[in-house]
Amino acid sequence: MWQSVGLTLLVIVATLVCALLFMMFGWYVVWQLFLSKFKFLRELVGDASTPQAETQPAEPKSEHSASATTRNRPRTARQRVAFSETSS
Structure with a gap:
């Protein structure tokens, strides 16, 4: 009985960890490819790094x-x- 409860809890925790890792990876990919281009989103997140386009001197x-x-x-x-x- 306790084995099945422990196994059930292990499966639930493992599922939550996998879902969290998948969400974090997805956010990272979307941030790198698209969202980091918007200055107001970088300011909201508090990202101090600037994309390459802003580091080049603009005429x-x-x-x-x-x-x-x-x-x-x-x-x-x-x-x-x-x-x-x-x-x-």
Whole structure:
């Protein structure tokens, strides 16, 4: 009788441990692949490490948008004049 109760408790505890390990592994995989990309989730969890994208120096938005437009298509004379006036 006590053997069957002990075995039942062992099975229940082993099942709970396996389920907990599976959940922890799943959370880790989802965190590494997706959730760690969001800054507000990192702040909620208290993760001090930063992803690789934030460690690289970012160029200012005005320079980035200006360089992106020059690469994509040539500017018209009106756009060149307007851009030079705002740069000065």
